[in-house]
Amino acid sequence: MSLPHFEYFAPRTIEEAVALLAGAGGRARPFAGGTDLLPRLQSGLVRAETLVDLKRIPELCAIGFDPASGLTIGAAVRLADLLDSPDVQRRYPAMTDAVSQTATVQIRNMGTIAGNVCNGSPCADSVPVLIARLAHLALMSPRGERLLPIGDFFKGPGETALEPDELLVRIHVPPPPPYTGFAFAKLPARTASDISAVNVGVMVARQGGVCGEARIVLGAVGPVPLRAHQAELRLAGATLGARLLEEVGRLAASETRPIDDLRASAAYRRDMAAVLVRRALVVAATRAGLAVADAAPAGDATGASE
């Protein structure tokens, strides 16, 4: 099946890109790596008369780190660029883990983290850790720029808070807070490079010898990536042990709303959500410097790390 006809623009500035989107009256699409967009155009799932290529805009291709404000990721930064960034490797290893388990080398060499977010897929692998890290999205339109917490961005499968004339220009990830650990875990649907049947991003903060705040974010088990608030509350102030983490895993799973589909049944997703949450919490707690009594070693956490 061939691609439908469309006009292609490669602007050099953000302003030009925003003007092109606004001028098209909802019939234009930002084009980053195209790994999602082009197959969807080809199959007719998405229609666009105009594609606005973001890769020639230098500001969108930059990754920056500042100890006070954290990590800034331009919207045209490829998944492979993130993996190559020494700042990301050193300070945001759970992001490295999530991105390195996204798709294949070929897709990571084309696809962007912004495209992964804007796609609005409930199973996007970069999203749970970004939510656990309380990242913000800088969205630009002719009305100016707004900063949106990433947790408010997802509205339903393939639906986001983006207006048709809005462009995601940057992702802001706060600096790593002290005494915290983050972790990512993924159950791919079939082979290691597959889209997730379940994925998890967690954060554990150490407060003395106990867990302070915790965040648990699950993907592919609901219409949007979701927080397991009851499970998070169960961890706050708790001394961590294997039995508690089993309970927290089950609690988190009970907060999911999975469906049966080609990749996995709802029941399997729920069972595996409990397992991945427990394993990711062990890794995050270890990274935060918290001992977990009677837990399997962190290395046992399939796909879970930071």
Ligand SMILES: Cc1cc2nc3c(=O)[nH]c(=O)nc-3n(C[C@H](O)[C@H](O)[C@H](O)COP(=O)(O)OP(=O)(O)OC[C@H]3O[C@@H](n4cnc5c(N)ncnc54)[C@H](O)[C@@H]3O)c2cc1C
């Ligand atoms: C074989 C294969 C395997 C895959 N495996 C995985 C996987 O394991 N995990 C996973 O999470 N994903 C996977 N994907 C999905 C995809 O590769 C990723 O989501 C990728 O990060 C998308 O980035 P992109 O730059 O290619 O986005 P594009 O295809 O360019 O864009 C995706 C959507 O976002 C919009 N968009 C892009 N950038 C912006 C912006 N700055 N502002 C506003 N809207 C924007 C586009 O208009 C489009 O609607 C896979 C895809 C393929 C083809």
